[in-house]
Amino acid sequence: ADDGYRLWLKYDLIKDVAKREEYARSFQFIAVSNQSPILMNAAQELQVGLQGLLGKSVPIITDLGKKTGGVYLNEHQGFSNHIKYGDEGYMMSKSGNIFILANKGVGVLYGTFALLRHIQTGQLLTKLPYNSIPKIRYRLLNHWDNTNGTIERGYAGGTLWKWYELPATVDPRYHDYARANASIGINGTVVNNVNASARFLTDEYIQKVAALANVFRDYGIRVYLSVYFPAPKTIGGLKTADPLDPDVRKWWTDKTKEIYKAIPDFGGFLVKANSEGEPGPQDYGRTHADGANMLAEALAPYDGIVMWRAFVYKADPKADRFKAAHEEFTPLDGKFDKKVIVQVKNGPIDFQPREPFSPLFGNMPKTPLSMEFQITQEYTGFATHWVYEAPIFKECLESDTYINGKGSTVASVIDGSLHKYTMTAIAGVANTGSDRNWTGNPMAQANWYAYGRLAWDHTLSSEAIANEWVKMTLTSEPKAVKTITDLMLKSREIYVDYNTPIGLSRPWSGVHFAPEPWQEKSARPDWTAIYYHRADSIGLGFDRTATGSDALAQYRPEVQKQWNNPETCPLPYLLWFHHVPWTKKLSSGRTLWNELCTRFYTGADSVKWMQQQWAQVKPAIDPEIFADVTGRLATQHTEAIWWRDSWILYLQTYSKQPIPAPFQKPD
Numbered sequence: 001a002d003d004g005y006r007l008w009l010k011y012d013l014i015k016d017v018a019k020r021e022e023y024a025r026s027f028q029f030i031a032v033s034n035q036s037p038i039l040m041n042a043a044q045e046l047q048v049g050l051q052g053l054l055g056k057s058v059p060i061i062t063d064l065g066k067k068t069g070g071v072y073l074n075e076h077q078g079f080s081n082h083i084k085y086g087d088e089g090y091m092m093s094k095s096g097n098i099f100i101l102a103n104k105g106v107g108v109l110y111g112t113f114a115l116l117r118h119i120q121t122g123q124l125l126t127k128l129p130y131n132s133i134p135k136i137r138y139r140l141l142n143h144w145d146n147t148n149g150t151i152e153r154g155y156a157g158g159t160l161w162k163w164y165e166l167p168a169t170v171d172p173r174y175h176d177y178a179r180a181n182a183s184i185g186i187n188g189t190v191v192n193n194v195n196a197s198a199r200f201l202t203d204e205y206i207q208k209v210a211a212l213a214n215v216f217r218d219y220g221i222r223v224y225l226s227v228y229f230p231a232p233k234t235i236g237g238l239k240t241a242d243p244l245d246p247d248v249r250k251w252w253t254d255k256t257k258e259i260y261k262a263i264p265d266f267g268g269f270l271v272k273a274n275s276e277g278e279p280g281p282q283d284y285g286r287t288h289a290d291g292a293n294m295l296a297e298a299l300a301p302y303d304g305i306v307m308w309r310a311f312v313y314k315a316d317p318k319a320d321r322f323k324a325a326h327e328e329f330t331p332l333d334g335k336f337d338k339k340v341i342v343q344v345k346n347g348p349i350d351f352q353p354r355e356p357f358s359p360l361f362g363n364m365p366k367t368p369l370s371m372e373f374q375i376t377q378e379y380t381g382f383a384t385h386w387v388y389e390a391p392i393f394k395e396c397l398e399s400d401t402y403i404n405g406k407g408s409t410v411a412s413v414i415d416g417s418l419h420k421y422t423m424t425a426i427a428g429v430a431n432t433g434s435d436r437n438w439t440g441n442p443m444a445q446a447n448w449y450a451y452g453r454l455a456w457d458h459t460l461s462s463e464a465i466a467n468e469w470v471k472m473t474l475t476s477e478p479k480a481v482k483t484i485t486d487l488m489l490k491s492r493e494i495y496v497d498y499n500t501p502i503g504l505s506r507p508w509s510g511v512h513f514a515p516e517p518w519q520e521k522s523a524r525p526d527w528t529a530i531y532y533h534r535a536d537s538i539g540l541g542f543d544r545t546a547t548g549s550d551a552l553a554q555y556r557p558e559v560q561k562q563w564n565n566p567e568t569c570p571l572p573y574l575l576w577f578h579h580v581p582w583t584k585k586l587s588s589g590r591t592l593w594n595e596l597c598t599r600f601y602t603g604a605d606s607v608k609w610m611q612q613q614w615a616q617v618k619p620a621i622d623p624e625i626f627a628d629v630t631g632r633l634a635t636q637h638t639e640a641i642w643w644r645d646s647w648i649l650y651l652q653t654y655s656k657q658p659i660p661a662p663f664q665k666p667d
């Protein structure tokens with residue numbers, strides 16, 4: 001049985017013999033243009049893949065000569081048109097041989113995985129040529145992993161990194177981690193939590209991280225570290241961490257030198273500062289730019305970057321957290337060093353199941369902005385609920401900021417085309433852990449996969465990505481592929497319906513999952529549920545128009561126009577921007593109260609439908625994976641009912657209305 005360890009790199013034997021034989025004719029050998037570690041990794045991956053898919057052992061040769069009928073992995077700096085392809089793009093063509101051509105070995109590696117994907121998804125080789133160039137330069141995973149082996153907001157076991165064993169013992173799993181990431185084009189990994197321990201900057205940990213880097217390097221993956229801003233005090237013995245203090249600057253310069261000595265291709269630093277209690281430059285009366293530029297200065301001699309997070313907000317019950325990042329960061333536009341990228345979460349609050357795009361996108365034309373998505377399901381049901389996230393990512397990337405007129409999408413900000421940034425980046429908070437199947441829920445593997453594919457090419461559709469993932473990972477039986485893809489595409493809306501419909505957000509207690517919409521007290525006034533939903537006897541929702549917090553003013557007029565009229569604001573965003581009376585008739589023809597009840601009930605009922613659909617694919621799915629997902633769906637159904645009932649019973653104390661008749665039935 002399949003325990004999910006092999007992810008989408010399963011390479012199971014193609015059942016159709018004719019098809020297998022047809023492929024086999026084109027794979028009589030694998031020739032390499034050189035024997036660098038990265039090219040050999042590509043050749044060996046292809047060899048392993050073909051052994052599995054075709055049941056055939058294909059030799060690796062180092063001299064192509066005049067041979068035909070095989071694959072030629074060709075690293076060739078300066079081929080015609082090479083400038084366009086850069087360091088990572090590749091060309092794939094077929095004439096006599098299948099040629100994978102790239103300027104650098106890593107491009108050949110990406111092309112090799114693309115070729116395997118072609119075969120895994122049953123495409124004909126006559127579909128070649130096929131060329132590809134990534135649209136974003138830095139494509140990273142962010143691991144929120146701690147020194148003690150836990151993962152902040154991780155739901156798939158403990159950390160993958162065995163800190164106690166490193167650097168002497170190097171778990172073979174790191175190699176599989178690198179293969180999986182390279183197969184989807186991820187080229188960087190921040191190995192530790194943004195709530196960072198200073199220990200990661202000690203020599204002890206630098207050596208451990210260097211051992212990881214040694215494995216990842218030959219898959220084109222660079223390591224990065226999250227840094228604890230006051231580290232010069234905590235581990236450096238200095239009296240201050242003031243970024244303008246010469247001793248502090250020297251400390252960072254020396255530290256950076258030490259890191260590069262151990263890790264020559266180190267990627268750089270990720271920083272969470274003056275955010276949720278983490279210290280930062282503001283503690284010394286300095287700005288985010290002062291802090292970031294100090295680190296950029298330390299990185300100046302090297303090919304490394306600073307990713308400075310814009311996730312900031314104050315513990316002020318009167319302020320609107322929605323506005324905080326824009327308020328703090330837009331005045332700093334143009335003040336950052338050229339090695340700095342400001343990393344912005346997709347929405348203005350915090351990875352909610354649905355959020356409007358962050359108003360920072362487009363509003364810092366002189367500063368490269370990077371996208372931070374959350375792959376781990378902190379707010380979308382942990383590893384239990386089945387939520388396919390590509391539609392969440394796409395919804396944000398395709399949103400139009402109207403910054404330079406129509407068509408100024410968030411994607412065009414991130415990929416640098418709108419403001420001509422040369423440094424472009426995207427980050428995904430990882431959902432991996434020590435569970436055998438990496439992500440806890442087997443269906444959550446699709447979110448890691450989809451993130452990587454979109455980081456490479458944000459124009460791919462959610463459906464196309466789901467389709468290829470299912471075929472590579474679960475089954476190629478056409479009816480089952482269709483059923484599962486359909487479930488994936490609907491899963492996010494179903495979750496939103498029973499969890500936070502019509503623009504509700506953040507109804508959780510401290511663990512960020514147990515429903516607690518009635519929560520009024522917390523460590524901070526802005527960490528209560530009522531801060532976000534604003535339920536009262538009149539209605540529900542956060543007024544962010546001019547009569548309220550006026551957060552809408554942070555968007556361009558065209559965007560404001562979509563959202564600032566409660567009569568025309570699309571229902572998915574309604575309660576994000578308006579306080580709506582319970583009895584108000586919405587565009588759906590129902591009152592707010594009836595619409596809410598309809599969403600909560602149909603959402604929870606839809607999980608039953610998901611269970612029924614999943615039951616139908618049983619014959620096409622490995623029994624172990626089938627049983628695992630079946631169990632999780634049962635829990636999801638129970639919890640969907642908890643969400644529905646918690647919300648409805650609580651809101652009913654304000655609305656004073658009955659549950660509509662059609663829903664007054666046993667589950």
Ligand code: GCU
Pocket residue numbers: 152153194195272276311350378512
């Ligand atoms: C969320 C999350 C925290 C995390 C923070 C961040 O608030 O709950 O665990 O540290 O985001 O992104 O910094």
